[in-house]
Amino acid sequence: MVDLHSQYLHVKHLIDSALQSVIDTSSFINGDEVTVFKTKLQNFTGAKHVIPCANGTDALQIALMALELHPGDEVIIPAFTYVATAEVIALLKLTPVVVDVCSDTYNLNPDLLEAAISAKTKAIMPVHLFGQSADMEPIMEIARKYNLFVIEDNAQSIGAVYTFSDGSKKQTGTMGHIGCTSFFPSKNLGCYGDGGAIFTNDDQLGSKIQMIANHGQNKKYYHKYIGVNSRLDTLQAAILNVKIDKLNEYNIAREQAAGKYDNAFAGIAGLKIPRRRTNSTHVFHQYTLQIADNKREDLMNYLAEKGVPSMIYYPLPVHEQEAFKSVTRISGSVDNAEKLCKSVLSLPMHTELTPDIEDYIIESVKSFF
Ligand SMILES: *Cc1c(COP(=O)(O)O)cnc(C)c1O
Numbered sequence: 001m002v003d004l005h006s007q008y009l010h011v012k013h014l015i016d017s018a019l020q021s022v023i024d025t026s027s028f029i030n031g032d033e034v035t036v037f038k039t040k041l042q043n044f045t046g047a048k049h050v051i052p053c054a055n056g057t058d059a060l061q062i063a064l065m066a067l068e069l070h071p072g073d074e075v076i077i078p079a080f081t082y083v084a085t086a087e088v089i090a091l092l093k094l095t096p097v098v099v100d101v102c103s104d105t106y107n108l109n110p111d112l113l114e115a116a117i118s119a120k121t122k123a124i125m126p127v128h129l130f131g132q133s134a135d136m137e138p139i140m141e142i143a144r145k146y147n148l149f150v151i152e153d154n155a156q157s158i159g160a161v162y163t164f165s166d167g168s169k170k171q172t173g174t175m176g177h178i179g180c181t182s183f184f185p186s187k188n189l190g191c192y193g194d195g196g197a198i199f200t201n202d203d204q205l206g207s208k209i210q211m212i213a214n215h216g217q218n219k220k221y222y223h224k225y226i227g228v229n230s231r232l233d234t235l236q237a238a239i240l241n242v243k244i245d246k247l248n249e250y251n252i253a254r255e256q257a258a259g260k261y262d263n264a265f266a267g268i269a270g271l272k273i274p275r276r277r278t279n280s281t282h283v284f285h286q287y288t289l290q291i292a293d294n295k296r297e298d299l300m301n302y303l304a305e306k307g308v309p310s311m312i313y314y315p316l317p318v319h320e321q322e323a324f325k326s327v328t329r330i331s332g333s334v335d336n337a338e339k340l341c342k343s344v345l346s347l348p349m350h351t352e353l354t355p356d357i358e359d360y361i362i363e364s365v366k367s368f369f
Contacts, residue, residue, distance in 0.1 A: 001309050002186045006352040007250075011242055018238040031234030033241055040244050045158075047174045047199035049206030052232035053213050056155040056182025059196040061088040062230060063151045063178040064123070066208045069094055073122040074329065078108040078134075079317040079337035081127045085153050086318045089125070090327050097121070097329045098319050103336040104275035106130055106288065106344075110138035116331035117142075123149040128157035128172045130288055130313075131188070131254070133280035136175045137164050143176075150176030154199075156285035158189050159251045163279045172280075173199045178209070183232075183240060186350075188254070188285055189247050191236040253351045254284040257358060261287055261347065264362040268369050270295060286313055287349040296345050299368050306364045311346045 008015060022031060034052055041050045053059050064075070071093035077085050079098035086096040099112045106129045113124065124143055126134040136152075143150045154173035158181050163169050173179030181187075183195030198213070200206050208225070211218050216227030232240075243250075258274075265273050272290040276282050291299055296312075303310050317337040319328045347361060 001311055001346070001348050002350040003352040004185055004190070004350075007350070011246065014242045015239055018242055019235060022234050022238045028234050029231060031237070033234050033237040034232055037232070037237040037240050037244070040241060041197060044244060044247065045171045045174050045199060047171075047179065048201040049199065049203070049209075051198040051206070051209050051213055052237065053196045053198060053230040054232065055194040055230075056180060056184065056187075056196040057084040057088060058213075058228065058230040059180035059182070059198045060084060060125075060151065060153060061091065062209055062212050062228065063180050063198055064088055064092055064094070065212050065225075065227075066178070066205055067123060067149050069122050072120060074118060074120040076113065076116050076121060076124045076331070077318065078127050078129070079319060079330070079334040080106060080314065080340055081129060081153070081318065082155070082314065083318070083321065083324075084155070085125055085127055086321075086324055086328065090324065094122075095120070095327065095329055096318065096324065097331050098317070098334060098337070099331050100334045100336045101129075101340070103340065104272075105132060105277055106274070106340065107132065107134040108139070109336075110135050110142065112332055113139065113142045117146050117148075121146065121148060123151060125151045125153055126176070127153040127155075128160060130274065131157050131160060131283040131285040132277060133157060133160050133162040133172045135277070135279070136162050136170075137279075140175060149178070152176045152179040154179050155182035155184075155187060157283055158187070159247055160283045161281045174201065177202060178205060183236065188251060188283055189240065189243060191239045191243075193233070193236055195232045195236045195240065196230075197232070250351045251283040253353070254349060255282065257349060257353045258282065258284040258287050260358050261362065265289065265365065268366065270369055271365075284349055286346045288313065288344050288346045290340065290343045291345050292343065294342075296343060299345065299365070302368045303364055308361050308364045309348055312344060313346050314344075315341055317341055
């Protein structure tokens with residue numbers, strides 16, 4: 001599905017020397033590379049404050065912790081997402097409320113938000129799934145109207161740009177009160193282990209999040225909040241400093257591969273290509289098709305025989321996961337999420353797809369249909 005080794009070989013000289021220099025200084029925690037990365041990420045995203053942390057799940061948890069919510073408060077999320085989005089909510093004894101997604105973009109449907117809001121609703125967590133921005137303008141309007149926080153789960157879409165109706169543009173992760181991302185190796189900006197970051201343009205939230213990620217302190221051994229220990233290793237920051245300079249190039253490579261898939265698959269009956277919104281760029285963390293008529297498993301097996309990997313992201317919606325059944329509130333119909341879980345199939349998508357590989361994957365899919 002991804003080829004991290006080939007990607008490494010292209011930047012080997014830069015990565016190797018960056019790692020060696022961290023080892024030479026032995027400044028493994030909060031070394032200079034972490035500060036450098038913070039600044040690079042601020043410049044890249046346009047976020048005022050960037051707080052690096054240990055992984056994307058921590059980023060989401062710390063973001064929620066900064067909002068001082070109370071047990072039983074509700075947080076609205078899309079029913080179709082990676083479990084981490086719901087997990088941190090439930091872990092803090094808050095209630096995840098799932099709403100349906102759009103059947104073609106896979107992202108939260110803003111038209112269903114108002115009906116999901118109750119007296120307990122405190123926040124909305126849109127997920128920019130598979131590389132494309134959720135429709136943030138209506139989401140922010142509803143959040144303002146009901147005085148709700150918005151935390152963006154931007155683990156899959158770093159570098160995607162959303163255009164508002166007045167023509168202004170913002171990167172995903174910088175439109176809500178807080179944005180969160182992950183540097184898991186296979187993410188669009190991935191390190192060689194775990195890593196994450198939190199974004200905010202709010203000074204108060206910024207300093208609070210910084211403290212929560214560091215045991216709730218800003219002065220050593222004086223703890224203002226109950227926090228966590230969540231840091232980005234210096235070695236991981238050194239790797240990210242090399243890779244962030246290539247991120248635009250990497251995202252373009254993904255977009256081009258997706259364009260080739262789109263062209264090849266657009267006319268095939270029984271298969272639906274992902275829709276691109278006109279008000280968001282798409283950085284294709286995943287290239288995700290919908291397979292009609294319960295043929296998904298047959299196609300997966302057929303592709304596997306030809307040596308083409310494929311994956312189901314995700315086989316169950318949040319509210320059907322065993323751990324979340326009893327703690328989730330379902331708002332309205334979540335039909336699209338349930339149908340997508342039965343029909344989606346993601347094809348290999350990464351920065352090292354060559355024309356030969358792409359052609360082979362395309363021919364393999366076409367020959368099945
Ligand atoms: C990867 C991912 C996360 C979690 O990131 P980790 O770094 O693996 O903890 C959260 N949300 C979404 C949508 C993700 O894809």
